[in-house]
Amino acid sequence: MKKIQRDLKILANDEIAKDTYKMTLDATLLDTPVEPGTFFNLTVPNQKYILKRPISIFSVEPKNQTISLIYKIMGDGTRAFSKMVAGNRIEVMGPLGSGFPIQDDSQAILLIGGGVGVPPLYELGCRLKAAGKQVTAVLGFRDRESVFCEADFKKLGDTIICTDDGSYGYHGLVTAAIRHHDLQFDTLYACGPALMLKSVDMAYRDSKVGYLSFEERMACGIGACYGCMTPTKEGLKRVCKDGPVFKLGEAVYNG
Secondary structure, three states: OOOOOOEEEEEEEEEEOOOOOEEEEEEEEEOOOOOOEEEEEEEOOOOOOOOOOOEEEEEOOOOOEEEEEEEEOHHHHHHHOOOOOOOOOEEEEEOOOOOOOOOOOOOEEEEEHHHOOHHHHHHHHHHHOOOOOEEEEEEEEHHHHHHHOOHHHHHOOOOEEEOOOOOOEEEEHHHHHHHHHHOOOEEEEEEEHHHHHHHHHHHOOOOOOEEEEOOOOOOOOOOOOOOEEEEEEEEEEEEEEEEOEEEEEOOOOOO
């Protein structure tokens, strides 16, 4: 995939949930197709931050020539992003990584997201629905204040919200909600915390087709530094370059 680096204009940067922001960028300068599941490396607007921050793509609007990213404040870098306003410009590198493959022979699709793993599933869901697929989403959050984009996912199909503390929706883990609602599906796509992905992988690797998008700290984003290695059945792979999307059953988990 062709790699690009551009200064893009911020059109909006709004808080949509607790410490969670949606940044919309003018994408007229991008000359590479943006696939669901890929990400951008964003330069923090302060010279003391050397490393870029990987942010997942939430949506692509070809007609408006915009892209939207959703990020959560996790430290000084993402906090600096939250201070930026419409009209500012931000340096982005990407799109990077491998996207989600769409299975032509699958009809019933299950999207499983946890926290900041929810955003990359939305553009995927839009394209699956456009392809005539039946889309169901199970999305997990810490609490009511952390829930975002529920209405967007409901436009794609049935959507179940789970919270850790039971303050909204189903009280419990996404895997428990799937069993509780007896959801039927052909193919699954998941993105979220490592423990969630492991649980999903262990539950369905022998019975379903699926793809998992791994979250990892990435120094370069292009596979040059080997700082985001993860064990797989074929040996160590780079999450930023060989992933972040891996097949269900491909990863090897420690512990």
